[in-house]
Amino acid sequence: MWNxxxxxxxxxxxxxxxxxxxxxxxxxxxIFQFAFKADGESYMNLMMQNIQDNFxxxxxxxxxxxxxxxxxxxxxxxxxxxxxxLIAGDAISGEANMxxxxxxxxxxISRTQLLxxxxxxxxxxxxxxxxxxxxxxxxxxxxxxxVDDMLIFxxxxxxxxxxxxxxxxxxxxxxxxxxxxxxALTVIAALSILLSVFAENSIGPIVATVCIVIxxxxxxxxxxxxxxxxxxxYLFTSYLVGWKGFFYIGINDEGQPIKGSIENxxxxxxxxxxxxxxxxxxxxxxxxxxxxxxxxx
Amino acid sequence: MNTILEIxxxxxxxxxxxxxxxxxxxxxxxxxxxxxxxxxxGKSTTIRMxxxxxxxxxxxxxxxxxxxxxxxxxxxxxxxxxxERPDLYKYLTAYENLKLxxxxxxxxxxxxLLMDQLDMVGLADRSESKVKTYSQGMKQRLGIGxxxxxxxDLIILDEPTNGxxxxxxxxxxxxxxxxxxxxxxxxxxxxxxLSEIELIANRMIIIHKGKKIVEGFVxxxxxxxxxxxxxxxxxxxxxxxxxKKSVYASMIVDVNEKIRLTINKHEISTLIQFMVESxxxxxxxxxxxxxxxYFLNLTKPE
Numbered sequence: 001m002w003n004x005x006x007x008x009x010x011x012x013x014x015x016x017x018x019x020x021x022x023x024x025x026x027x028x029x030x031i032f033q034f035a036f037k038a039d040g041e042s043y044m045n046l047m048m049q050n051i052q053d054n055f056x057x058x059x060x061x062x063x064x065x066x067x068x069x070x071x072x073x074x075x076x077x078x079x080x081x082x083x084x085x086l087i088a089g090d091a092i093s094g095e096a097n098m099x100x101x102x103x104x105x106x107x108x109i110s111r112t113q114l115l116x117x118x119x120x121x122x123x124x125x126x127x128x129x130x131x132x133x134x135x136x137x138x139x140x141x142x143x144x145x146x147v148d149d150m151l152i153f154x155x156x157x158x159x160x161x162x163x164x165x166x167x168x169x170x171x172x173x174x175x176x177x178x179x180x181x182x183x184a185l186t187v188i189a190a191l192s193i194l195l196s197v198f199a200e201n202s203i204g205p206i207v208a209t210v211c212i213v214i215x216x217x218x219x220x221x222x223x224x225x226x227x228x229x230x231x232x233x234y235l236f237t238s239y240l241v242g243w244k245g246f247f248y249i250g251i252n253d254e255g256q257p258i259k260g261s262i263e264n265x266x267x268x269x270x271x272x273x274x275x276x277x278x279x280x281x282x283x284x285x286x287x288x289x290x291x292x293x294x295x296x297x
Numbered sequence: 298m299n300t301i302l303e304i305x306x307x308x309x310x311x312x313x314x315x316x317x318x319x320x321x322x323x324x325x326x327x328x329x330x331x332x333x334x335x336x337x338x339g340k341s342t343t344i345r346m347x348x349x350x351x352x353x354x355x356x357x358x359x360x361x362x363x364x365x366x367x368x369x370x371x372x373x374x375x376x377x378x379x380x381e382r383p384d385l386y387k388y389l390t391a392y393e394n395l396k397l398x399x400x401x402x403x404x405x406x407x408x409x410l411l412m413d414q415l416d417m418v419g420l421a422d423r424s425e426s427k428v429k430t431y432s433q434g435m436k437q438r439l440g441i442g443x444x445x446x447x448x449x450d451l452i453i454l455d456e457p458t459n460g461x462x463x464x465x466x467x468x469x470x471x472x473x474x475x476x477x478x479x480x481x482x483x484x485x486x487x488x489x490x491l492s493e494i495e496l497i498a499n500r501m502i503i504i505h506k507g508k509k510i511v512e513g514f515v516x517x518x519x520x521x522x523x524x525x526x527x528x529x530x531x532x533x534x535x536x537x538x539x540x541k542k543s544v545y546a547s548m549i550v551d552v553n554e555k556i557r558l559t560i561n562k563h564e565i566s567t568l569i570q571f572m573v574e575s576x577x578x579x580x581x582x583x584x585x586x587x588x589x590x591y592f593l594n595l596t597k598p599e
Contacts, residue, residue, distance in 0.1 A: 003400055010397070011386065099381075106350070107373065107401040
């Protein structure tokens with residue numbers, strides 16, 4: 001299995017398409033960093049237009065490396081699934097399209113092994129991509145903008161909330177958030193691999209994954225009681241942004257933030273459980289289908 | 298002779314299409330076995346079932362005396378195959394492709410082994426070139442190199458000369474003969490060209506629309522003095538049992554919907570007389586001139 005995984009990672013590392021994701025993330029992050037360095041105050045004014053009359057804020061301090069990373073993650077973690085689908089959606093269908101699938105399967109390896117290895121390789125790609133994001137979105141931002149306390153703007157029901165987290169209480173939250181994001185994005189990888197099993201070319205599963213994510217995300221963002229209750233709990237996209245929970249700091253009775261706390265651990269644990277269940281479900285169906293599939297490519 | 302491969306009553310249906318229909322044959326150790334049929338006859342489907350790429354609808358495949366469905370891993374580790382086009386990872390070099398597939402075969406992979414293999418198929422000097430720069434013939438040779446890298450006992454080549462120029466075809470033919478004559482390998486080669494099979498195979502089978510037409514030794518089946526005769530009777534089972542007990546037993550090449558014999562032309566009248574005397578009620582006796590004519594007729598566009 002380890003031998004097979006090494007081979008799979010070698011193949012991924014040799015494909016030019018792999019590096020598109022890294023280049024795309026670097027480009028987007030750097031545009032953000034440049035824009036905020038040049039005119040970050042306009043963004044802060046926009047964010048605080050409703051509350052700046054009764055809230056004093058040193059905007060130059062508010063725009064710091066931690067805040068920048070939060071803004072970037074908020075934007076990128078919706079786009080990154082597309083980059084994951086580029087690799088995972090190609091896992092089986094790409095081999096079928098190239099004609100190498102039939103050669104692979106005439107070797108003494110089981111189909112379950114091959115599919116699991118494809119999944120683990122996609123997982124490793126996801127983790128490496130997130131480490132890359134951490135390096136340029138977090139550490140590079142910290143180097144460019146410095147570090148300070150972080151302000152989080154949160155919409156809670158019909159209210160807007162500003163949470164302040166002290167600078168010595170932030171870094172661990174980012175590590176936890178990236179860990180959560182790795183699980184969330186692995187759901188996308190598992191979905192892409194599942195779709196990949198049924199296709200003979202890469203485009204189909206990649207486009208299908210992106211369409212499903214976009215459609216489910218739109219539904220997840222609809223604010224209608226009937227959808228909130230009956231649909232959203234069953235959509236994996238409802239849990240993709242659960243990483244934000246690590247930044248929702250607990251508040252004491254005096255309304256002061258409690259250092260090192262998280263407002264709703266239970267919700268994060270539940271979201272993680274649902275995401276892991278989705279991974280198991282997608283992977284289980286993929287293995288069952290792949291084992292039965294006639295290889296005609 | 299050891300039987301390396303035994304196929305019994307193999308069938309494959311794709312919804313309404315029967316691609317392979319009750320096919321039975323066997324391949325012996327050391328054979329270069331020609332698997333002949335026009336395009337769409339069911340050759341590739343049969344080969345894919347022999348390699349576990351396609352699940353049979355019915356029937357049994359035994360290789361090296363073991364059931365394929367129960368001993369897949371062990372059997373596949375002793376088989377090398379090239380199926381239709383030699384599709385490889387175009388963004389990798391020939392050396393990287395070979396190394397990758399050698400590792401999948403669970404063998405001790407050394408630089409020397411890989412270079413020797415590339416040398417055998419005439420690609421040592423292009424080992425570091427990416428496969429996307431290779432011609433069709435070079436890809437085919439690399440595909441065969443990959444099929445042989447783990448020193449398999451059985452080699453299955455599905456249409457290995459497809460798309461090759463005359464020199465490429467000759468190279469592959471010589472390589473197959475070398476594998477058989479010098480290395481003692483058992484080789485199954487599929488083709489839609491009788492002339493190709495005639496040059497390399499010692500035994501062969503012809504299939505048409507998924508069914509076996511004939512099976513036997515190439516030199517006997519293609520003997521120009523012999524004629525293929527198709528018999529249809531009111532009771533083929535009875536007719537077959539009578540013929541199998543007669544002097545005609547060794548001439549029977551296939552018993553299916555029709556009884557087929559290869560026989561000298563001047564013996565046909567004696568055969569008919571024998572059948573009449575044996576109370577076999579004949580519906581039709583159809584001489585097919587020669588197996589070659591018969592095959593050409595099969596492959597002729599309608």
